[in-house]
Amino acid sequence: MPGPLRVGLVGVGQRGLQHVNAMVQMQKDEIVHIAALADPYPENLSDDKLKRFVPDYSSSGIKMFDSADDLIESGLVDAIWFVIPPNQHNGEIERAASREIAIFAEKPQSLFLDDIISQDLAITSSGVPSTVGFQMRHDRGYTDIATYLSDKWVAAMTMIAEGAVEGHGVKHTHTEELGGPTNRVWTANRAWSGTSVVEAGIHQTDVMRYWSDDDVEWVRAIYTDRPVELHKTEGDNPIAYTVIYGMKKGGVANLIFTKPARSYYGGRFDCIIHTHGTIKLENDFVDYAFDGVWPPDQPPALEQVRKVVSPGPHHTAMGAESTRAIGEAFATSIIENKPEYRLNSFHSSINSLASVLAANVSNDLGGERIVIDEFINDDKYARYRRNPSR
Numbered sequence: 001m002p003g004p005l006r007v008g009l010v011g012v013g014q015r016g017l018q019h020v021n022a023m024v025q026m027q028k029d030e031i032v033h034i035a036a037l038a039d040p041y042p043e044n045l046s047d048d049k050l051k052r053f054v055p056d057y058s059s060s061g062i063k064m065f066d067s068a069d070d071l072i073e074s075g076l077v078d079a080i081w082f083v084i085p086p087n088q089h090n091g092e093i094e095r096a097a098s099r100e101i102a103i104f105a106e107k108p109q110s111l112f113l114d115d116i117i118s119q120d121l122a123i124t125s126s127g128v129p130s131t132v133g134f135q136m137r138h139d140r141g142y143t144d145i146a147t148y149l150s151d152k153w154v155a156a157m158t159m160i161a162e163g164a165v166e167g168h169g170v171k172h173t174h175t176e177e178l179g180g181p182t183n184r185v186w187t188a189n190r191a192w193s194g195t196s197v198v199e200a201g202i203h204q205t206d207v208m209r210y211w212s213d214d215d216v217e218w219v220r221a222i223y224t225d226r227p228v229e230l231h232k233t234e235g236d237n238p239i240a241y242t243v244i245y246g247m248k249k250g251g252v253a254n255l256i257f258t259k260p261a262r263s264y265y266g267g268r269f270d271c272i273i274h275t276h277g278t279i280k281l282e283n284d285f286v287d288y289a290f291d292g293v294w295p296p297d298q299p300p301a302l303e304q305v306r307k308v309v310s311p312g313p314h315h316t317a318m319g320a321e322s323t324r325a326i327g328e329a330f331a332t333s334i335i336e337n338k339p340e341y342r343l344n345s346f347h348s349s350i351n352s353l354a355s356v357l358a359a360n361v362s363n364d365l366g367g368e369r370i371v372i373d374e375f376i377n378d379d380k381y382a383r384y385r386r387n388p389s390r
Contacts, residue, residue, distance in 0.1 A: 001078070001334065001335060001337070002335070003030065003031060003032075003331075003335040004027070004030050004031055004032050004033045004335075005031065005032045005033070005078050005079055005331045005334055005335055006032075006033050006035045006076060006077045006078045006079070007023060007032045007033065007034060007035060007077055007078065007079050007080070007081065007331065008034075008035055008036035008037065008038065008071050008076065008077035008079070008080045008081070009023070009034075009036075009037050009038070009080065009081040009083060010038045010039070010068040010071060010080060010081070010082050010083065010084060010092065011038075011039060011082065011083035011084045011085075011106075012037055012038075012039040012044040012045060012050070012083075012172070013039075013044065013083065013085075013171055013172035013173055014169055014171055014172060015083050015106055016039075016081075016083035016172075017050070017053040017054060017172075018320065018323050019081050019083060019106075019323065019327060020034075020037070020050065020053075020054050020057065021053070021054045021056075021057075021320065021323075022320070022323045022324040022327045022328075023081075023327065024054055024056050024057055025056070025324060026324070026327060026328055026331060028056075031328060031331050031332065031335070032327075032331050033061070034061070034062050035061070035062065035063065035076040035077050036062060036063045036064070036065060036071050036074060036076050036077055037062055037063075037064055037065070037071075038064075038065040038066070038067060038068050038070065038071040039066070040066055040067065041172070041173075041174060042066070044172055045064045047059050063076055068082075068084075068092040068096075069092070069095065072092065072095050072096045072099055072101065073099070077101060078101065078102060078334065079101060079102035079103070079104060079129075079330070079331065079334060080096050080101055080102070080103065080104065081104040081106070081327075082096075082103065082104065082105050082106060082109075083106045084106070085171075085173055085186060085192060086107075086108040086109065086110055086111050086192075086193070086194060086198075086199070087110075087111050087191065087192050087194075088173070088178075089109065089110050089115060089119075091118075093105060093109065093119040093122065093123070094118060094119055094122035097119075097122040097123045097125070097126040097128050098122060098126060100126055100128055101128060102128050102129040102130065102330075102334055103123055103128060103129070103130040103131075103346060104130075104131055104133065104327070104330055105119070105130070105131070105132050105133065105346060106132075106133040107132050107133050107134065107202055107203075107206075107349070107352075107353065108194060108198055108199060108202060108353055108356075109132065109346075109353065110387070111194040111198065111357070111387075112357075112385060112386060112387035113353070113354055113357055113375070113376065113384075113385040114385045114386050114387055114390075115387050115390075116350060116353055116354075117350075117376075117385075119346065120346055120347050120350060123346045123347070124347060129330070129333060129334050129339065129342065130342075130345050130346035130347075131326070131329075131330045131342045131343075131344055131345060131346070132344055132345075132346055132349035132352075133326065134203065134206045134207070134210075134326075134343075134344055134349065134352070135203075135317070135318065135322040135323055135325070135326040136203055136206065136207040136210070136317045136318065136322065137206070137207065137210050137326070137343040137344060138322045138325035138326040138329060138343060139314075139315075139317035139321075139322045139325075140310065140314070141281075141285050141310040141312075141314045141317070142207055142210070142211070142317055144285060144309055144310030145211050145272070145279060145285055145309055145310065146210050146211050146213070148279075148287065148309045148310075149211055149212065149213070149272070149274060149279075150213065152274040152275060152277075153249065153250075153251070153274060153275050154211065154212035154214070154247075154249070154251045154272060154273070154274050155250075155251050155252075155273045155274060155275060156251055156252050156253070156254070156271075156272075156273040157208045157211065157212065157251070157252075157253040157254065157271070157272050157273070158253075158254040158255075158256075158269065158270070158271045159204045159207075159208065159253075159254070159255050159256075159268070159269070159270050160255075160256040160257075160258075160267075160268060160269040160270075161200075161201065161204060161255075161256070161257050161258070161268055162258050162265060162266060162267040162268065163196075163200075163257070163258060163259050163266055164259060164260060164261065164262075164263045164264055164265055164266065165188060165234050165235065165259055165260065165261040165262075166261070166262075166263075166264050167259075167266060168185045168187045168188045168235070169185070169187070171184045171185065171186050171187070172184075173186065175189075175192065180192050181235070185235065187199050187200070188234065188235025188236075188237055188259075189235050189236060189237065190235075190236050190237050193237065194356075194357070194360065195223070195237050195238060195241070195360055196237050196238070196241065196257055196259050197221075197223075197241045197243060197255070197257055197356050197359055197360070198353075198356045198357060198359075198360065200257070201241065201243070201255055201257045201356060202352055202353060202356045203318065204255050204257075205243075205245070205253075205255060205352050205355050205356055206344075206349070206352040207317075208245070208253045208255075209351065209352060210343070211272060212247060212249070212251060212253075214247040214248055214249045214251065215247070215248050215351045215372075216245045216246070216247060216248070216253075216351055216352075216354075216355040216372055217246045217247060217248045217371065217372060217373075218245070218246040218369050218370060218371045218372060219243060219244065219245050219246070219355050219358045219359050219362055219369070219370050219372065220243075220244045220246075220362050220367055220368070220369045220370070221241065221242065221243040221244070221359035221360070221362040221363045221367065222242050222362075222363055222367045223238040223240065223241050223242070223363045224238055224239045224240040224241075225238050225239070226238055226239050230261070233261075234261045237259060238259070239258065239259060239260050240256070240257070240258045240259070240260075241255070241256065241257040241258070241359075241363075242254075242255075242256055243255040243256075243257070243356075243359045245355060246369075274287075276289055276290075277289030279309065281314075282312075283312040283313065283314075284308045284309075284310065284311050284312045285308070285309045285310040285312075285314065286306050286307060286308055286309060287306075287307045287309050288302070288305050288306055288307075289305055289307060290304075290305045326343075329341045329342060329343065330342060350376075351372065354372050354375055354376055355372060357375075357384070358370040358372060358375040361375065361381065361384045
């Protein structure tokens with residue numbers, strides 16, 4: 001179809017504003033035309049607020065709506081970015097798909113797998129283009145790793161994400177009016193976020209699938225709960241998460257996620273083991289692998305086995321650069337009819353979301369090993385998949 005692509009966005013909160021910023025830049029390059037924004041709170045659509053977060057923003061030519069359905073029914077857009085808190089979805093994606101509107105869904109798309117299956121069925125039935133907001137797949141360095149590993153078997157991956165409660169931002173949804181936290185920090189609240197592994201650790205889960213070109217077959221998880229007396233001030237999500245994923249090709253992935261309060265610390269550790277090498281994310285992303293006749297007469301120096309997979313410097317894989325990249329890939333894939341530009345689809349992303357939701361269930365069942373296909377399909381897990389509000 002000829003460009004620019006007419007786009008709309010539902011949910012002009014913290015993450016939505018980041019997407020609006022990317023859209024404004026894409027509009028300058030005539031890739032998209034921002035036709036509509038929707039948010040139930042008028043202040044989130046005001047010029048003053050939008051310009052504070054997106055300095056180059058202009059409301060000229062943009063229609064404002066106070067509901068997703070009004071935007072969907074407007075006929076103004078070819079594609080919609082859905083950036084809604086995961087527990088607030090209520091059939092909007094299904095209704096947009098039925099109107100043959102392309103779907104960009106920020107993750108998590110829901111906290112209940114039955115909702116995800118319903119969304120996927122609507123998208124698949126309509127045949128509309130879709131993607132889920134796993135922007136790490138569009139990071140240059142992470143893509144270089146995936147390309148490098150494309151002819152290798154990944155035996156093990158470990159990602160440690162050290163965060164802190166203080167890293168949670170105050171959101172733009174009036175959660176206090178919806179039975180949620182009074183401080184609007186819904187990412188610290190289990191009923192709204194589904195736990196930090198679901199809301200945030202899903203990114204690490206997905207990128208390990210991307211690097212290994214694999215799906216999660218089973219999951220086992222144990223969380224360290226936050227003491228009840230701290231819930232009011234720190235939120236009720238756990239302090240620490242230990243998650244083990246068994247991959248379908250036989251490898252194992254380990255995710256450790258931490259969220260203590262009062263530490264103000266952020267750190268990370270990443271390691272990928274393939275059959276004959278160890279990939280580390282240093283200033284450069286490198287593989288330690290010996291290519292000579294093995295075993296050598298003398299052990300090589302470490303620098304002799306160090307190969308640069310992706311030269312630095314590297315920016316955060318969760319920053320503005322990859323937000324723009326995933327949005328541009330989605331829009332361009334539709335304009336040029338090149339679905340290969342999209343590095344995931346709604347359907348292909350279900351494994352990532354099912355895996356983190358199953359991690360919650362595994363923890364609740366004392367660390368039981370949950371097979372993902374069974375979690376999606378078997379009656380014994382039906383109560384965990386069901387949205388009690390529907």
